[in-house]
Amino acid sequence: MAAARGRVTGNPAFVVGPVRRETFGAFVEHLGRCVYTGIYEPGHPTADDAGWRRDVLDLVRELGVGLVRYPGGNFVSGYRWEDGIGPKEDRPARLDLAWHSTETNQVGLDDFMDWCAKAGVEPMLAVNLGTRGVQEALDIVEYCNHPGGTALSDLRRKNSSDEPYGVRFWCLGNEMDGEWQIGHKPAAEYARLAATTARAMRMADDGLRLVVCGSSNSGMATFGEWERQVLSEAYEVVDFVSAHHYFENAGVLEDHLAAGVVMDRFVRDIVAHIDHVKSVRKSSKAVNISFDEWNVWHMNSPRTPLPSGDDWPEAPELLEDLYTVADAVVVGDLLITLLNHTDRVHAACLAQLVNVIAPIMTRPGGAAWKQTIFHPFALTSAHARGTVLRLAVVSPSFASPRHGEIPALSAAATHDPASGEVTVFAVNRSTADPLHLDVDLGGFDGLQLTEALSFTNDDPLWHASEQDSTSVLPRTLEGAALDGGRLAAELAPVSWSVFRLARTAGMTKGERRA
Incomplete structure (x- = not known):
């Protein structure tokens, strides 16, 4: 039987928006082994003088990350940033209530900024609006961004850097709609605090790009109403609403492979809520989306349980998911969705970067290796350039028990006017049928x-390990051809x-093969 056909049309005259380096962000939280024995491990054979694992730095650069959100996540809602500056021997250990762990504060703000410079990434910092408020947010902005001549800016100069860090992106708390969040607040209370904090931060530095908390996920009972209340208070003083969504294979692969459609619907809903407030306010200001937590996360899979009781370990193994080929296909599809919404999604962070639901894994004292999800992220980051084209896509469908009829083909394309390069990204979501593209x-x-x-891979549930991370890699797709302006391939x-x-x-039209 002939393969089903999926048709795509792209033209340089039809554009969604620019490819944004901030779309290829990631997330480093003080959670599990993301920081300690992840990016930071003094004494490791590859560690530099500051304790950063250079093998991990190399992989982060290869991954093509453009932006990194720090230090949380749930962790930030109980965090005192002052604990992580100054001499390491003077830094206090604290209880981390978010993950029932002990935080040593051996990595903190100045250290993270040093790591960002070495990794070649832009920082996105989150402020604590759970247990803290306006003054603490102003203090960290002054410490980071003021040139000098004040108590906090001079303290930065004493501790680490004569030059200001110039941090642009700031998150006004994290998931404040969630009852699990330290300092959880109802929408009206959070809205007032976020708006007040944003106004004050802009008085200190008018070049900031501020992210207000949206709903923690689309399943929250307050989704939509939370956005309405928060933006009604804060619309004119923020630039982005945060979006968080995780996807998992709950046992039906067809449902898992529908993740791109689910994300697409979620983005469209958030845009509708934003634009409703804009219309009601009769505002000319554009507020967009920072999708600063997304990934596949197998929340129901067996894994090391969260510590409890009197057990407050340092950097325990938490959320160390093993990713399959199917998970990588889903991650590639989610990147396609983010690119296709580049007009409204202006930043995005894969959560997280190392060990904790991550594309990079490490063994303490040993190797670092790539999970399957590393590959579509790295290749998309490397080759998406210029503008995102607005494609016309015609696709056969398949049945997802949970989500209904789903297009089998997902596609995005970018065009770099300067070089003339065009890149096409495509996913065949079908679990059974090949697709002629x-x-x-x-x-x-x-x-x-x-x-x-x-x-x-013939087995979509194959996953990488320390012993074998290379037997399934992106490979040349035989038979792909360009003929008369038409690209054809079997997916x-x-x-x-x-x-x-x-x-x-000087090329003439004709068949061109990979």
């Missing part, structure tokens, strides 16, 4: 197919693929 790029002249890669079931096309001067 037909992409009409007739609006672009002189393209040559230079690379076609696909990530798939295996449960697969993620990328096609790179370059503009070659």
Whole structure:
């Protein structure tokens, strides 16, 4: 039986918006082994003089991360940033109520800024609006961003850096709608605190980009009403509403592979809530989305339980999910969704970066390796450039028991006007049927197919390990061809693929093979 056909049309005249480096963000929280024995391990064979694992730094650079959110997450709602500055021997150990652990504060604000510079990433800092408030937010902004001549800016100069850090992105708390959050507040109370804090922070530094807490997930009973109340108070003083959503394989693979559709609906709902407030306020200001927590997270899988009682360990093994090929396909599909909403999603953070539901894993004192989800993220970050095209996609569908009829084909494409390069990203969500991909790029002249890669495996539940992280990798997709401005390829079931096309001067139209 012939493969079903999926058709895509892209033209340089139809654009969603720019490719944003902030879309390829990640998240470092003081949770489990993300920081300690993750990015930081003094005494490790690869550690630099500051204690940073250089093997992990190399992988972070290869991953192509552009932005990193820190220090939480739930952790931030009980955090005192002053604990993590100054001489390490003088830093206090504290109870971390969010993850029932002991926080040594051997890594703190100045250390993280040093790590960001070495990793080549931009920081996104979160302020504690759970147990703290306006004054503490002003203090950390002064410490980070004021040049000097004040108590806190001079303290930074004494501790670490003569030059200000110039942090642009700031989150006004974390998941404050959630009853699990330390200092949880109802919408009206949080809205007033966030708006007051935002106004004060802007008085200290008018170049900040501020993220107000949206709903913790789309399943919250207050989703939508929370956004309405918070934005009604804070709309004119913030730039972004946060979005958080995690996806898991709960046993039905077809449901898991519908994650891109679920994310798409979630983004559209948030946009509707934002724009409703904009309309009611008769505002000319645009507020957009910071999707600063997203990933696959198998919340119901067996794993090390959260410590309890009198057990307050340092950096315990928590949330160390092992990711399958199918999970990687889902992550690639979620990146496609984020790109296709680049007009309204202006930042996004894969949660998290190392060990904790992460693309990078480490063994204390030993190796670092890539999980399956590393590959679609790294390749999308490396090759998405210029603008995101507004595609017309026609696709066969398959049945998801939970989500109904789902398009089998998911696609995004980017075009770099400067170089002429076009990159197409495609996912076949079907668990059973191959898909013939037909992409009409007739609006672009002189393209040559230079690379076609696909990530798939006969066993979609294969996962990488320390012993074997390389037997399933993105591989050349045989038979992919460009002929007369049309790209054709056969996509295996449960697969993620990328096609790179370059503009070659003087080329004539004809068949071009990868």
